[in-house]
Amino acid sequence: MPVIFGCTIILILLIHFRSRNNPKSREDIVKEFLQKELEANTTRKKDISGLAYQTIDPSRLPDLSGVPDKEGEIAAICQTLKTLEGKQMLNLSGISNTDLKLSYGAANFPFLSECDARFTTFSRKLYELGAHLFAAGEEEKAVQVLEYTVESGSDIASAYRLLGSLYAKNGEDSALLALRKKAQELPETIRDSVLRSLDG
Secondary structure, eight states: OHHHHHHHHHHHHHHHHHHHHSSSOHHHHHHHHHHHHHHHHTOOOOOOTTSOOBOOOGGGSOOOTTOOOTTSHHHHHHHHHHHHTTOOBOOOTTOOHHHHHHHHOGGGHHHHHHHHHHHHHHHHHHHHHHHHHHHTTOHHHHHHHHHHHHHTTOOOHHHHHHHHHHHHHTTOHHHHHHHHHHHTTSOHHHHHHHHHHHHO
């Protein structure tokens, strides 16, 4: 799962950088992490009804009838998106498993992980759909899908780059400026590269 992978990467980076810039030993750092994880695993369940859940809005997707789809890739993407309709999604990128459990309780973790996994699938499939529409020469429909991708909170850098290139091609300076402002909210790990691609 994306959250689990992210947590592992964060732990590795944390140990690496702290051991270089901190007199504490790696063993101490691991011990601190495990202590925090133990605390997270015993955190009581909290109310999660007010979180920023999303569901797919089919009205945001263009009419795809008549779009060339020889390989059936667009149809497959649409089928995956259809399986997500009506299901709750949450954008939890940048939040580790431990922090998730500390914030909302260990008992809520499986449900929140499922919501995050659905959002990740949703974001990826939206971007893929936009890219396929662009490749098929359906630029207006590609823009519609990519705008939905970005507005949903996706941090897929390629979605920003492709949408930005389409705005630039069509001379939509105000839309490109708004996209750049949105990109400034991205995680630090990809923000600068996305902004450079939008400036280029």
